[in-house]
Amino acid sequence: MTAGSARTPRGPTFRARFGHAVPYLLLAPGLFWLVVFYVIPAVQMFTYSISTGSLETGFEMSLTGDAYATAIDRFGKQFMNSILFGGAATLLTLAIGFPVAYTIAFRGGRYKNLILFLVIAPFFTSFLIRTISWKILLGDEGPLLAPLRHGLGFLDNDWLLIGHGAVIDGRFSLLNTPISQLAGLTYNFLPFMILPLYVALEKIDPRLIEAAEDLFANRAAAFRRVTLPLALPGVFAGSLLTFIPAMGDYINAELLGNPGTRMIGNVIQNRLLVQNDYPVGSALSFMLMAGILVAVAVYARALGTEQLTG
């Protein structure tokens, strides 16, 4: 080899010999993380859920279903609340988020990035502080209700007090009602709906919508036949990102709801962290996980997996 000439490979390059290992190497850190912080605790949790005992006496794996029986027996209402509030919050974020995402994607122009920034701007404040601030906003003497109550006497009308589920001690209230809890959930999870919807809508070639209109679809038909089906992956992703955490959420119920609107997250938090009842807390967690898995599977099947993967 003469000086200055390019190095001549004398065998297969590094890439040719080890290239096939690259995907595994790239996956390794993530897999390691998941095994340590998800699989191991999950196994541990499952062990607890079929154990009996207390923190003082220690837990013994007794292979009984007692904890599951207690969970089903006593906390059906909280499970139902989770499904209802999680589901309603998901539908609401979809209804509110879709027009927002659509407008950013198709009409955002040069303000696209600014609006997207505004959508995620609330994340710069802690989840807890934002939710607590809703307590002030919705309180009986808060900026929303106080003017209505004192200025207009509006909230003392009898018809308002009937059948709204928002009446506490004979007064119209928002705080600590299902309304405030749902409002809080919807607010907190709205960005998780808007962002995936935006990504899906932004990918749609505007010429496809023109093509639909060229083929005699009016604006409504073009939306239903072209825009919406192509946005489905975003609807799917957004719904999962909203529904799953909303179902397990306990902060909104704790701060904005009342004892009757407590969700399964509240029970799990209470069992695991307050009462140290690990078996029942673990059993509840497992049932929640299984329930979500089933719900997601049904949902994916209903929307059609082929469309979701493009």
Added chain:
Amino acid sequence: MPEVDVRLVEVVKKFGEAVAVDHINLEVRDGEFFSLLGPSGCGKTTTLRMIGGFEQPTSGLIELNGEDVTWLPPFRRNVNTVFQNYALFPHLTIFENVAFGLRRKGVKGSEVKSRVSEMLDLVELPGFEARKPTQISGGQAQRVALARALINRPAVLLLDEPLGALDLKLRKQMQVELKRIQQEVGITFIYVTHDQEEAMTMSDRIAVMNKGRYEQLGDPEMLYERPTTRFVASFLGVSNLLPATVVGRDGTHGSVSLADGSTIRVPAALIDGATRVDLGIRPEKIRLHESDAVPPAGHNRLAGIVRDASYLGVSTQYQVEAGGGMLTVYEQNVERASRAELWARGDAVQLTWSPDHTFVVPPDDSVDQPGAGAP
């Protein structure tokens, strides 16, 4: 005179301050293959989009079959479009793509089925019904886009550079195919392209567009043989243009003199009223002879010197200095077939051509016609 299908009257389209289409008047006849040809940014696609209803003109009138459609949305116009890059619906099968327009019009299931398979036969894609757009090639997607538009039996089919994404061989094949289909269905085609050869191959008439208006409108032969502006002369094929001064007229022909003093005869009608012109000759119309040869009677002649010769197999391309400029000359490799017999650099030659193969365009400094945009 055939019926007029599409009429544009004084159509203007501005995007902010920029004028995309500048007072266009156009009549497209029933059943013709009409092309809008021009470089990018000349306003041809905007013109097409206004006919399709995707853009609304700033001012002017658009008529379809005598009906004013200027302000109608696309879905209320009896025109269909083949989009650049096809715009097939990725979530629908080929069948549903082609059936889309029929379904919107409420055509019944059994008729949809028979008309879709009829259309797929026409574009030679039978049996493709169940595939998705991601599972077919570019050429096939092109045919599906055509079928999807034609199935609606539109009064006019608009095609926006439909062959632009295909490779050369496929493009040539599709040009023939498009012309066949157009003749078979008898629908008016308005075709937008920047490819002059494509426009020449298929079109009955072509409007050559530049800067928001068309410079010349006519059949391909007329545009090639008798371009009336420098732009048209140079956009369609290769042109030799030489500045010249009008000397006089005698009957059917007139004379002009070139910068080097030689006199050239041209058809008299072309120099009516002009004093200074640019003289044009297509490279393949010129013959090269020995400098002392006697040219055919009545032909124009110029003395020149070969400056460059490129052997292209089927022909040889020369650059010849003559008449005060550099002329391109194509010679078929028939008489002088071997490379040794070709003219060589530095040879003194005589260029001859028929006066009727000469065309005339306005001189360089007056190329901007009155009103053709800001000064």
